Every structure is written in C-alpha cells, then in structure tokens.
Amino acid sequence: MKKYLLFFLLFFFVLGSPFAQQIQLSPNSEISVLTIGPGESLNDAFGHNGFRIKDSKQGIDVVYGYGAYDFDAPNFYLKFAQGKLNYLISRNDFSDFKNHYTYYNRTINEQVLNLTSAEKQKLFDFLENNYKPENRRYLYDFFYDNCATRIRDVTLKITDRKIEFNAPENFEPKTFRTLIHDHVGLNTWGSFGIDIALGSVIDKKASLWEHMFLPQYIHTLFKNAKLNGTENLIKKSTTIYQKKEADSSSNFLFSPLMIMGLIGLGILFLTYKDYRNNTRSKWLDIIIFGITGVIGILILLLWFATDHSATAQNYNLLWAFPLNLLVIGQLLKSQIKNWFKGYLKFLIIILCLMTLHWLIGVQVFAIGLIPILMALMIRYIYLVQFFNKNSNY
Structure with missing residues (x-):
C-alpha cells in the first residue's frame, strides 16, 4: 500500500511541476x-x-x-x-x-x-x-x-x-587571436598558453x-x-x-615576458661563460632540447590527435621541435656525429623561418617567447661554432 501511495504522490508531483508539461506563455x-x-x-x-x-x-x-x-x-x-x-x-x-x-x-x-x-x-x-x-x-x-x-x-x-x-x-574586423587578446591581454599567462597551443588558423580575419x-x-x-x-x-x-571597478593593476614582475626574459638571460649568461672557457654546459643543452622537444610533441598531439579546430597549422613547432627529444643522446657523447652539426644549423634556419612567419603575419606568437627565441638562436649558433672549433669533441 505504501508503494502505491508513494507512486501516486510522485506522479502528481511531476504533473504539478511547472516545467513537466507544456506551458503556454502569457501575452505579457x-x-x-x-x-x-x-x-x-x-x-x-x-x-x-x-x-x-x-x-x-x-x-x-x-x-x-x-x-x-x-x-x-x-x-x-x-x-x-x-x-x-x-x-x-x-x-x-x-x-x-x-x-x-x-x-x-x-x-x-x-x-x-x-x-x-x-x-x-x-x-x-x-x-x-x-x-x-x-x-x-x-x-x-x-x-x-x-x-x-x-x-x-x-x-x-x-x-x-x-x-x-x-x-x-x-x-573593423579583427583576427580571432586579436579578439582573444582583447579579453586576456598580451602579456598574461593565459594569452601565453593560448598563443602556444592555438595555430595560425586563428590569425585570419573573423567575419x-x-x-x-x-x-x-x-x-x-x-x-x-x-x-x-x-x-x-x-x-x-x-x-x-554594473561591475564595481577595483584595482586591477597587473604584476609585471611575474608576467611571461619578465619570467621568460630572466630564463633567456640565464641561457645567454651560461653561453657567454661557456664561450670564455671554451667549454659546453651539457646539462643546459639537455634541458633546452628536452623541454622544447616535449612541448613540440604536445603541439603535434593538439594538432593531429584532437578534434580542436583551432590547434591546426601551429608554427610554434619551429622553435619547439619534437625531434629535439630524439637527439639528446648526441649531447651526452664525448664525440658527436657530423650530421648533428647539420641538425643544429637546421634549427637555426627554422628559427629564422619562424621570425619570417611572425613578420609577414602568417602566425602571431606569444610576446613572452621573444627572449627565449633570442636565447635559443644564440645558443644554437654557439654550439655550431663550438663543435666546429673542437672537431674531436
């Protein structure tokens, strides 16, 4: 008896719910x-x-x-x-x-x-x-x-x-990326991540x-x-x-441009130190090649292994090169192969190609990358000179 009573109570509750049946809106x-x-x-x-x-x-x-x-x-x-x-x-x-x-x-x-x-x-x-x-x-x-x-x-x-x-x-029509920047800013960690993850497809003008x-x-x-x-x-x-305005001053000290700038300066300082001592900080090169390689693989996965339409044609791969992971072994050896010198020259060329992409508007990259790209370029050039100078290294 209790089961039937519960059933009817639930039945009438559902019927009485204002959204359980077709409601006719009033003229007002x-x-x-x-x-x-x-x-x-x-x-x-x-x-x-x-x-x-x-x-x-x-x-x-x-x-x-x-x-x-x-x-x-x-x-x-x-x-x-x-x-x-x-x-x-x-x-x-x-x-x-x-x-x-x-x-x-x-x-x-x-x-x-x-x-x-x-x-x-x-x-x-x-x-x-x-x-x-x-x-x-x-x-x-x-x-x-x-x-x-x-x-x-x-x-x-x-x-x-x-x-x-x-x-x-x-x-004035804007690109999808500019529309994003209008909301998250240029020098924020949000825009930094977005600009690395999303490809050149969002650099076209939106209708x-x-x-x-x-x-x-x-x-x-x-x-x-x-x-x-x-x-x-x-x-x-x-x-x-209406939103009550508050102090929204950003902290530049912890912005991508500042943090990446400090990392870039660190790479340049160690490169200069290596140059003065005619040596090479192996651990630094392993970190550089490891991090850029991992980021490159993640970009490839976003491009080809997901259904995200905005991650296609991502030329961040020109600095975050996935093959860097596979050549780390050369950095550990006492004597490198000749092909690795050519590989380093290839990395320099694709960094130049990335700069060209940026200048002509094929893809806009995160401004926080600027110091990192400069540091990578100088580091790769130094490595080529170092290996040429120390052919038996």
Whole structure:
C-alpha cells in the first residue's frame, strides 16, 4: 500500500511541476538575452550569454544557458583535451543566476527581444525540449559552437522573419587571436598558453558573423540587428548589475615576458661563460632540447590527435621541435656525429623561418617567447661554432 501511495504522490508531483508539461506563455511574457561581463579567471575572461524567460502570470523567471561542463562524462579530462567533450544546456532561477554573478562582481546586461507571442512560445518550447536529458548535450567548439553562438542560432531558428546583423560604426574586423587578446591581454599567462597551443588558423580575419563567438559581440550586434529590415530586434536594454571597478593593476614582475626574459638571460649568461672557457654546459643543452622537444610533441598531439579546430597549422613547432627529444643522446657523447652539426644549423634556419612567419603575419606568437627565441638562436649558433672549433669533441 505504501508503494502505491508513494507512486501516486510522485506522479502528481511531476504533473504539478511547472516545467513537466507544456506551458503556454502569457501575452505579457518577455524573453531577453543576458550578457555577462568578463570575470577574473581565464575560464571567465570571455563572458557568458543566456536566455531569460520571464512570465509573472505563470510564475516563471528562469535563465537558460549553454556551455555547462558535464562532469559526469566518462574520461572527462581526456575528452576535454581531445576536444570531444559534450557540454550541457543549463537552467537556473533568475534570482540564483543574478546572485551568482553579482557575488563575483560581473556586469549583467539585459536585452528584451522584440518577438511575437508565437515566437516567444516557440523559443520557450525549443529551450525546454533542448533541456530534456536526451537533448542536453552538444559538442562544444570555442569559436563556432559555444554559449554565445547558440544564442544567435536559436534566435534565428525560432522566427521566420529575416534577422539582419549590422556592423556598428567604426567597426573593423579583427583576427580571432586579436579578439582573444582583447579579453586576456598580451602579456598574461593565459594569452601565453593560448598563443602556444592555438595555430595560425586563428590569425585570419573573423567575419562579422564569426565575431559573435564572443558574448560582447552578441550584445553589440543584437543591439543593431533588424527584423525584416525595419523593426529593431531589441525592444529595450537595461543593465541589471554594473561591475564595481577595483584595482586591477597587473604584476609585471611575474608576467611571461619578465619570467621568460630572466630564463633567456640565464641561457645567454651560461653561453657567454661557456664561450670564455671554451667549454659546453651539457646539462643546459639537455634541458633546452628536452623541454622544447616535449612541448613540440604536445603541439603535434593538439594538432593531429584532437578534434580542436583551432590547434591546426601551429608554427610554434619551429622553435619547439619534437625531434629535439630524439637527439639528446648526441649531447651526452664525448664525440658527436657530423650530421648533428647539420641538425643544429637546421634549427637555426627554422628559427629564422619562424621570425619570417611572425613578420609577414602568417602566425602571431606569444610576446613572452621573444627572449627565449633570442636565447635559443644564440645558443644554437654557439654550439655550431663550438663543435666546429673542437672537431674531436
């Protein structure tokens, strides 16, 4: 008897849940796009977007967003690294959503969409269907299928009217890498890692459409968008919460340029010392070849062993050369092979080629690499001269 009673209680609870059945939005309901400003961490540096569904008559005020991690996915970290991780659509009460982002001092902007009742209902039904367990997951792509692009794509999907996204005044297309730098800076550890991991494919100019991988441009371009060339897509805009400015002075002493500069100076100092004593610090060369070789292998894996579209054609391989790992044995021997001298000359040539790539804009590299590249070049040149001078070494 208790089993049947529990069953009926659960049955009526599910039926009574406001999201368990088809809800008809009232004419006064509003659907808006929320744009969250950047946060402090690298993961939050690009902001966030969501749909807010507000219907006072139905007692609904919820936010749907794309891009939540599915921590229950098997082999989570491996799939994340391979670019094969499914992300989730989330649904939160607006009050919880607002409290979360105000607590972390992140700006919340709201743009109410100028939709008909039928379009609002269609968008709401789409989100509810998308939120079902069997539909929640999707394969995330940072540039082409993320929390911002989904807002744009869903908005286009639920209306038969033509939406035209118009560029604001003084709009100048930027490369994907520049757009990233706008959010994470040039001389930060976030940009340093990104510039090493992502290839030359992100150094092409992004179209107006492609700029909308960033929440900031969803907000800007929705603001200027037109429905059928006449009506504004956005009915009204408000700022729900404005970030309180704080002292955000960066610590240059611990920046990539400073740390890599000190490492580069260390390499140059030891090279000069070796030059004065006509000797060679074997341990230094083993470290250089070992680290550059390992980084090169990781870059190769990101390029060829993952589904990340942005890690292709990565010319960081011109300084982080994977074969450096295989030739470490030569550095340990009392007498090197002649081919190793040629290999060192090859390393010098590809460093020059990398500089050319940088100058003509094939790929932009991390500015923190500049002192390291200079130190590597001088070290390789010294090794060639040293081995030529000491032919019986």
